[in-house]
Amino acid sequence: xxxxxxxxxxxxxxxxxxxxxxxxxxxxxxxxxxxxxxxxxxxxxxxxxxxxxxxxxxxxxxxxxxxxxxxxxxxxxxxxxxxxxxxxxxxxxxxxxxxxxxxxxxxxxxxxxxxxxxxxxxxxxxxxxxxxxxxxxxxxxxxxxxxxxxxxxxxxxxxxxxxxxxxxxxxxxxxxxxxxxxxxxxxxxxxxxxxxxxxxxxxxxxxxxxxxxxxxxxxxxxxxxxxxxxxxxxxxxxxxxxxxxxxxxxxxxxxxxxxxxxxxxxxxxxxxxx
Amino acid sequence: xxxxxxxxxxxxxxxxxxxxxxxxxxxxxxxxxxxxxxxxxxxxxxxxxxxxxxxxxxxxxxxxxxxxxxxxxxxxxxxxxxxxxxxxxxxxxxxxxxxxxxxxxxxxxxxxxxxxxxxxxxxxxxxxxxxxxxxxxxxxxxxxxxxxxxxxxxxxxxxxxxxxxxxxxxxxxxxxxxxxxxxxxxxxxxxxxxxxxxxxxxxxxxxxxxxxxxxxxxxxxxxxxxxxxxxxxxxxxxxxxxxxxxxxxxxxxxxxxxxxxxxxxxxxxxxxxxxxxxxxxxxxxxxxxxxxxxxxxxxxxxxxxxxxxxxxxxxxxxxxxxxxxxxxxxxxxxxxxxxxxxxxxxxxxxxxxxxxxxxxxxxxxxxxxxxxxxxxxxxxxxxxxxxxxxxxxxxxxxxxxxxxxxxxxxxxxxxxxxxxxxxxxxxxxxxxxxxxxxxxxxxxxxxxxxxxxxxxxxxxxxxxxxxxxxxxxxxxxxxxxxxxxxxxxxxxxxxxxxxxxxxx
Numbered sequence: 001x002x003x004x005x006x007x008x009x010x011x012x013x014x015x016x017x018x019x020x021x022x023x024x025x026x027x028x029x030x031x032x033x034x035x036x037x038x039x040x041x042x043x044x045x046x047x048x049x050x051x052x053x054x055x056x057x058x059x060x061x062x063x064x065x066x067x068x069x070x071x072x073x074x075x076x077x078x079x080x081x082x083x084x085x086x087x088x089x090x091x092x093x094x095x096x097x098x099x100x101x102x103x104x105x106x107x108x109x110x111x112x113x114x115x116x117x118x119x120x121x122x123x124x125x126x127x128x129x130x131x132x133x134x135x136x137x138x139x140x141x142x143x144x145x146x147x148x149x150x151x152x153x154x155x156x157x158x159x160x161x162x163x164x165x166x167x168x169x170x171x172x173x174x175x176x177x178x179x180x181x182x183x184x185x186x187x188x189x190x191x192x193x194x195x196x197x198x199x200x201x202x203x204x205x206x207x208x209x210x211x212x213x214x215x216x217x218x219x220x221x222x223x224x225x226x227x228x229x230x231x232x233x234x235x236x237x238x239x240x241x242x243x244x245x246x247x248x249x250x251x252x253x254x255x256x257x258x259x260x261x262x263x264x265x266x267x268x269x270x271x272x273x274x
Numbered sequence: 275x276x277x278x279x280x281x282x283x284x285x286x287x288x289x290x291x292x293x294x295x296x297x298x299x300x301x302x303x304x305x306x307x308x309x310x311x312x313x314x315x316x317x318x319x320x321x322x323x324x325x326x327x328x329x330x331x332x333x334x335x336x337x338x339x340x341x342x343x344x345x346x347x348x349x350x351x352x353x354x355x356x357x358x359x360x361x362x363x364x365x366x367x368x369x370x371x372x373x374x375x376x377x378x379x380x381x382x383x384x385x386x387x388x389x390x391x392x393x394x395x396x397x398x399x400x401x402x403x404x405x406x407x408x409x410x411x412x413x414x415x416x417x418x419x420x421x422x423x424x425x426x427x428x429x430x431x432x433x434x435x436x437x438x439x440x441x442x443x444x445x446x447x448x449x450x451x452x453x454x455x456x457x458x459x460x461x462x463x464x465x466x467x468x469x470x471x472x473x474x475x476x477x478x479x480x481x482x483x484x485x486x487x488x489x490x491x492x493x494x495x496x497x498x499x500x501x502x503x504x505x506x507x508x509x510x511x512x513x514x515x516x517x518x519x520x521x522x523x524x525x526x527x528x529x530x531x532x533x534x535x536x537x538x539x540x541x542x543x544x545x546x547x548x549x550x551x552x553x554x555x556x557x558x559x560x561x562x563x564x565x566x567x568x569x570x571x572x573x574x575x576x577x578x579x580x581x582x583x584x585x586x587x588x589x590x591x592x593x594x595x596x597x598x599x600x601x602x603x604x605x606x607x608x609x610x611x612x613x614x615x616x617x618x619x620x621x622x623x624x625x626x627x628x629x630x631x632x633x634x635x636x637x638x639x640x641x642x643x644x645x646x647x648x649x650x651x652x653x654x655x656x657x658x659x660x661x662x663x664x665x666x667x668x669x670x671x672x673x674x675x676x677x678x679x680x681x682x683x684x685x686x687x688x689x690x691x692x693x694x695x696x697x698x699x700x701x702x703x704x705x706x707x708x709x710x711x712x713x714x715x716x717x718x719x720x721x722x723x724x725x726x727x728x729x730x731x732x733x734x735x736x737x738x739x740x741x742x743x744x745x746x747x748x749x750x751x752x753x754x755x756x757x758x759x760x761x762x763x764x765x766x767x768x769x770x771x772x773x774x775x776x777x778x
Contacts, residue, residue, distance in 0.1 A: 063513045084515035096507045100372055101563045110503050114514030119496060146561035166514070 014077025016041050016170040016201035017062065022071035024054070024061045031057045033225040035071070039170075039218070044192060044202045046216030046232075048209065050245050053223040055205040056092065059172045062203075063089060075170060085115050088168035090159050092175050098148040104158045105143040108134055111165030133164040136191060153184030160188060164195075171195065173204045177211075189215055212236070334587070341586050349586070351480055352472035355539050356578030356597060358483040359548065362490055362532040364556075364574025365567050367549030369525055371557055372566070373505050377432060378417070379549035381439040382526075383533045385416025387446025387542050390467050391453060400463050402478035406534055413530035416442050446542070470541030470594030472582045479538050486531045493528065494567070497521065502563055539582075541594035551601040552577060555608040558615050577601035631744045633680055636673040637710035638717070638743075639663045640683075640702055645768075653686050655699045674700050682706030711771040716751055717743040718764035718771075723754045725765045732765040 019037040024030075031054040039045050047055045060066045062073050064080050075083040088111070111133070112126040122130075134140045137157040142150060147158065156176060163171055177185050192202055192215075206212055212219060212232075219235045221227040227244040228235045344350045370379050389412025393405035416438050423434035450464050466474045475483075494501065503511040504518050512518045529549070536545045556569035581597025588596075610617050639662045643654050660670035677683035683706050686699040702710060720739040724730040730738075746754075752773075755761070764770055 060509070065509055065512055081515065084513070087513070089510055089513040091507065091509050091513075095509055097372075097374070100506050101557060101561050101566050102502075102506060103561060106502075106562070107506070110499075110506070110510065110514075113499050113503050113511075113516070116499070118500070121499060162510075 013041075014074065015039060016076055017203065018074045018077075019058075019062065020072050020074075022058075022061060022073060023069040024057055024066055025069050031224065032061065035222075035226055037220060037226070037229060039201050039203060041169075041201055042196055042199045043218050044196050044204060044216050045218045045220055046212050047203060047205045047220045047222055048207070048212050048244075049222035049227070051207075053244070055207075055222055056174050058222065059174050059203065059205060062172060063087065083170075085166075086169045088163040088166035088171040090163045090171070090173040090176050093152065093156055093159065093179060098150075098155060100147065103144050103146055104134065104139055104150065104154075104161075105130060107147060107158050108161045108165050111162040114166060129167070130161075130165050133161040134158075136164060137161045138187065151181075153180040156180050157184060157188070160191065164191070169200055171200060171202045171204075173202065175205050175207065177206065177208065185211075209241070337587055338583070341583050348473055351475045351477070352539070352582045352586070352593075353579060355475040355480055355483055356472050356582040356593070357575045358480075358487045358578075359532075359536040359539055360552065360574030360576065360578030360597075361571050362483070362487050362574075363536055363545070363548040364552040364570035364572070365494060366490060366525070366529050366532050367574075368553040368556065368563075368567050368570045369501060369505055370529070370549055371553040372563070376546075376550045377435045377439075378420070379529070379533070380546040381416055381420060381435040382413050382530055383537075383542055383545040383549075384439045384446070385442035386410070386413040386530070386534055386537065387443055387467070388412050388449055389446075389534075390537065390542075391446055391449035391464070394453060394464060395449075400476075402476060402482055402538075406482055409534040409537065410530050412442065412446075413533060414527065417526050417530070443542075466541070466592075467537050468541050468543060469592035470537070470539045470544070470597070472539040472585060472593040475538050479535065483535045486528075486535045490528050490532065493524065497524070498564070501525065505563075539578075539593050540597055541592065544594045544598045547598040548574065548577065548601060551598065551605050555601070555605040558605075558608045558612045561614070573601060573604050577604060627744075629676075632673065633676060633682065634709065634713045634744055636663070636677055637682065637702070637706055638713045640706075641710040641714050653699050653701045655697050657697070671698075674698075677702075677706060682709065713743050715771040715773075716746055718768060719751055719754050719758070719761070720746065721766075722758055722761055722764050722770070726758060727754075735765065 015038050017037065017039040019035055022032060022035040022037075024032040035058060037045075037058075047058060049055055057066060061068050062075075062080065064073075073080055076086055080087070105127075108130040109122050109126065112122055112130065116122065116126070131140065131143070134143050137160050139154060139157050139161060142154060147155060150158065156179070160173075160176060163173070176188055180188070192204070195202060204216065206215065213236050216232055218230065219232050220229045221235055221240050221244045223244045228237075228240040340346075341349055341353075344353060367379060370376055386409040389408035389410065390405050391408075392412070393408025394400060396404040396408065419438050420431065420434045423429055423437070424431050450467070453464055463474060500511070500516050500521050503514070504516060504521050508518055511521075533545050533549070536548065540548055552573035553566070553570040555573050556566045559569055560566050577597050577600035580600030580603075581593050584596045584600070585591055585593040608616070611619075613619060636659075639659060640654065643658060643662050644651060656667060656670050656674060659674065660667050663670060663673075674683060674685075678685060678700070681703065683700050683702045686701050717739045720742045721732070721735040724735040724738060725732045755773075760772075761770060
């Protein structure tokens with residue numbers, strides 16, 4: 001990690017999220033290269049790109065769930081670990097076992113755990129917050145339902161409620177619209193807009209190009225590196241999309257792959273740069 | 275006092291034979307279940323034979339009294355020990371079950387064997403502390419090795435666990451066999467570590483058990499929310515700043531302790547079953563994690579006591595298999611009689627549903643009769659209904675009787691009379707008529723929804739509606755109605771009963 005040579009953020013109130021030159025590589029497969037991303041407060045940033053572009057990886061790397069090979073990440077000007085209580089997270093729905101013996105309320109209450117810290121158990125106030133979050137996503141009638149007895153859209157709303165219960169300023173959402181019905185999608189986007197109006201910042205991984213320009217005011221077009229990033233109308237051009245989804249990328253990924261493999265065999269420099 | 279918990283020399287002599295059985299059972303875990311079932315069949319006869327052999331010196335009830343009065347210190351030790359073991363293994367095993375790590379329990383229990391042997395060799399005696407330290411070390415090494423293989427190779431966790439399990443166990447069997455062959459080995463008592471003998475629990479073992487149980491329960495209480503969050507969604511737990519790696523190793527350490535202290539009474543081979551089975555039974559009975567922990571603890575303790583007691587009754591059967599049989603029986607009961615997911619419940623529910631659907635179909639036919647008359651007639655006789663439903667009089671009469679029994683219809687001619695004939699007339703009660711309207715409404719709305727909103731052909735929709743009419747609730751029906759903008763007619767031109775008409 002060579003963070004010291006890089007310029008520090010200059011403005012007085014630090015951006016909710018600043019990613020600089022982030023590179024992430026799994027043991028064999030390189031995934032993200034030199035990602036730069038600054039999300040201004042109160043923006044909804046859509047992370048869009050083809051399958052395997054590293055969208056989820058980016059979210060996970062921001063939260064330190066995956067080790068980064070180089071670059072730095074600052075959340076409100078701090079390393080992520082110092083800002084955990086200010087970050088809410090909606091993982092992909094498939095990432096958990098829905099047969100787990102908890103009900104919807106239990107899951108939402110987990111959103112309070114980060115603020116509680118160790119050795120403390122949820123209080124009545126925490127439970128009330130969890131209830132109101134369930135209410136916001138219109139899931140209060142299902143609070144006592146075991147989570148496998150919920151539909152896909154309902155499960156997604158429970159995950160959203162859990163993130164709301166975190167009462168964070170920055171939200172990272174991994175494909176919150178996958179497998180939900182149209183009504184749920186509309187309800188979710190409404191809640192996201194509400195959060196935005198409260199000045200919160202949202203980073204949302206999204207795979208549906210048709211709705212992306214409607215949902216987000218900024219878009220990060222991703223395909224292993226940043227293809228384009230900025231205001232939606234500037235970024236969402238045919239050329240950029242062609243760049244992100246088109247054939248040219250396969251060469252890059254091929255070269256990247258062979259370099260990483262050479263590195264694994266020990267005859268390439270430590271730091272993969274393209 | 276019978277010759278209870280006496281060293282069984284024949285078992286000692288059979289030890290090497292047992293070893294061979296061991297190795298096979300590692301490779302074929304299912305054999306264990308079969309063997310257990312076989313044992314279950316045998317227990318009664320064995321206990322019986324023992325009783326006859328000893329000329330019924332004590333009756334079954336007296337033995338039970340003897341055991342549960344806890345007069346004899348060996349019995350006290352065995353009872354307390356198996357209770358604590360059941361408690362420890364039940365609670366900690368719950369986390370294995372919900373995290374789908376059942377095989378890890380198996381790996382852990384087999385991996386400790388070489389540690390047991392080395393602990394024994396330390397000062398050539400069955401010193402519980404030396405064995406505890408050796409076994410814990412081996413167990414942690416085994417788990418760490420699984421993690422290391424998973425991280426550094428492309429092998430997945432299950433293969434890693436399978437290999438570590440067998441490798442460590444093989445080493446353990448060799449070491450224990452060597453000890454057995456040494457002079458001192460004759461009375462080493464190491465064979466008890468294979469199948470377990472609750473009577474072999476020393477006061478040192480009990481201390482260890484007590485300490486481990488206390489530590490486990492205290493740590494689970496303190497870190498309950500961390501363990502819960504981590505087990506459900508490890509990414510989220512990490513994202514909210516929980517030290518998930520440390521928590522994972524803490525849980526693994528507790529599990530290792532539980533396995534090691536249980537070895538004496540349950541044995542290496544079957545201790546994993548005690549981790550999994552009570553927790554699995556609890557999982558079938560509840561949808562909340564904390565209740566699962568409580569139930570698993572109770573089931574574990576019950577299995578422990580049950581095992582110790584049956585072992586006492588049968589005199590020379592090892593405790594481990596009996597404890598596991600106890601927990602397997604509890605699991606079987608939960609599987610069959612569980613109020614939510616039990617087989618019996620499912621069967622009853624299905625039966626009730628079939629009955630309800632039959633009633634509703636009859637009601638619907640009566641509605642059709644009434645509709646054909648332009649809703650002018652309310653009384654019908656059985657032969658009319660039989661014709662409408664296209665079936666014989668006898669079964670139609672049965673259906674009407676069911677309606678009457680369910681208080682949905684009444685016999686017009688003779689209130690409560692048992693004499694029925696083809697001409698017997700009946701009328702729907704208000705509740706029956708409401709239900710009939712509801713079913714017809716569900717049916718016709720669904721047909722309309724399929725044709726209008728889902729673009730089905732109108733001649734394709736009837737059969738589907740026949741099924742759906744019994745299943746959709748009022749909320750969905752109302753949503754369909756809104757979606758279709760309160761329609762009046764179904765695709766075949768028939769009127770759809772309106773909500774307000776039904777309740778009016």
